[in-house]
Amino acid sequence: MKLRMLMLTAGATACLVFVATLSLSGAASDAVAADKPDPYGFENAPPAVQSLDLTALPEGSSSEGNALLEVRYVQGQVLPATIELTKDERKVELRASEHDPMLYAAYIDFDFDELIQEQQRRQQLAQTIRSVPVFDGRELVANIGLSFLEPSDVQARVRSHLPVRIPWETIFDVPGQIHAEKSLLITDPTVVQDPTRTFDYCDKSGGPNGTGNPNGAWSFKTLMTNMSSHATDSVGAANFVQDWLNTYSDRTYAAQRVINHWPRIAGTNTLDLDKSPMRLLAIVNRMDIRNNASYGGRNAGEVRFVFGVLGNDGNTDSVAGIRSCRQLAFTVILEYGIPQHGCANIQAYAQQWKSLGNLAWGAGYNQALQNVTNVVTARHAAPLKINGSAINQVRSDEISLLHPLDAFPSIEPDPEDNKPWELREYHLDPTTLGLKKVNVALTPDRHVGHNFNNTATLAQFINDNTNAILNNTYSVPALLNGQPFQALTSHNPHTHPNGVWKAPNIASNQARHLFSLNTCNACHGSETQTSFLHILPRDVDQSADLSRFMVGNGSLENPGTYTVVDPVSGVQRQFGELHHRQQDLASLVNMSCAGPGFVADLLGTNRVQIRSH
Known part of the structure; x- marks a missing residue:
């Protein structure tokens, strides 16, 4: 049995240099301050974090909190000079360093005792839990040993006012705790x-x-x-x-x-x-x-x-x-x-x-x-x-x-799409107060005679928006180049590989896959190899059957995963929707808002990039 204990080595003390030189009120460099982040909002698509450190401050040394939070974001992202956070229903401002525009800091109140208790719980679980799944959005990308920080090491660093680096793999939880x-x-x-x-x-x-x-x-x-x-x-x-x-x-x-x-x-x-x-x-x-x-x-x-x-x-x-x-x-x-x-x-x-x-x-x-x-x-x-x-x-x-x-x-x-399944979406109308049919989320039109699949228009849209699609910050516009683009209803022809969204000359198949997976028809069809419904009609006294996308090769009581071959690239992808939801709910309920829960959101481990289904 492999236990993953992460020691807090002396390498983390490099952040002390930053602590000594940081001016929390200083402005960021002109180049960063002039840029604007994606308008979709960090609450829906947080920026990628390279590292996160927390340093317990000597008692009374700051009126703004008991800890210094330092977050280094991954290079290449366009970030504002100040990033607003919410901690214990209070606003906190992360400010970029004058000397390093990807390094941000703020004083916060943080419950180190909760962090230690969380790592002690994980240490105990690691005695019996062999591995935990790692999901990227809806896709299972790895299974790793259950990781934890050595609790006594955390305690020592807190007492000594040394930075505690918190890796993402020490935060997300074990799916099996959820029925x-x-x-x-x-x-x-x-x-x-x-x-x-x-x-x-x-x-x-x-x-x-x-x-x-x-x-x-x-x-x-x-x-x-x-x-x-x-x-x-x-x-x-x-x-x-x-x-x-x-x-x-x-x-x-x-x-x-x-x-x-x-x-x-x-x-x-x-x-x-x-x-x-x-x-x-x-x-x-x-x-x-x-x-x-x-x-x-x-x-x-x-x-x-x-x-x-x-x-x-x-x-x-x-x-x-x-x-x-x-x-x-x-x-x-x-x-x-x-x-x-x-x-x-x-x-x-x-x-x-x-x-x-x-x-x-x-x-x-x-x-x-x-x-x-x-x-x-x-x-x-x-x-x-x-x-x-x-x-x-x-x-x-x-x-x-x-x-x-x-x-x-x-x-x-009908294999020729003449009589396809149809998905619709309705919102309450503020004028009539009734239900009004609206465009379906994140899905281009696919009606006969107005089908954007396998077109140069689709390829250009995906290529022009590759980064936004990979970061899940894109939207499908109602109009593209002055022409209707978003579907009012989503037609779902079949689970044949041709049913996925694709086109010649798309540069990134991962962007193509994520775009397709977020559409109504491919999520309920070829991209997940689902026959249209994830929850099927039932007879009296029976339970509804569920798609493999929901339960994988397991069952509702014991969800698992299954493999789908990408119909464009041939890459094998593993999905297990309920397995992922188990892990998400376990992480949400087990980590306190005053401590690890706040860190988990910053690291993105409690965020699922699912916007339409």
């Missing part, structure tokens, strides 16, 4: 079919009008009503849903398969939300897409509810109503922003998710989970957002509305 099936992606039937919190119109075991509670906390009716501006107006809430459904009317069989077969309130043409043909598939913790709190980020990630749409399969059947109760190749995801701000609040909310893993399935677990999800789904959960709803966006992924008969999973897309 993915209870804390990250919940699909267990005892939850998604909870008769007090969910409703399934097409499960007739509870009677002809369905099974469960249409007013339950996780029912489609409750979630959509709370999202709307009609909390006490059932007809208004129904019209809110109807207006959203009507946006699918451009799909050939939308009316036949879904809109006209949604049950109506007796004697009216108003949707009966008490009989919503929407089956809950999963509840998902996406705190991994939060932004960086140490660089001022206030986005705590998302909580998502995934529904399968139930509709008409076009076939006759002797059982009344059965034609409206077949699972379609159509899922809808409600994606809520978490209205928590500040490291301590975000960490406390993450701890609630982690603690779910200690509970047995049943009433106690479901109540605890509802306590967690109420934070985002409750009426007025986010008072400053439209309708007071915490919803960020609603997305859908379907192919059923182009096919008159087939039910899931028999549908396959």
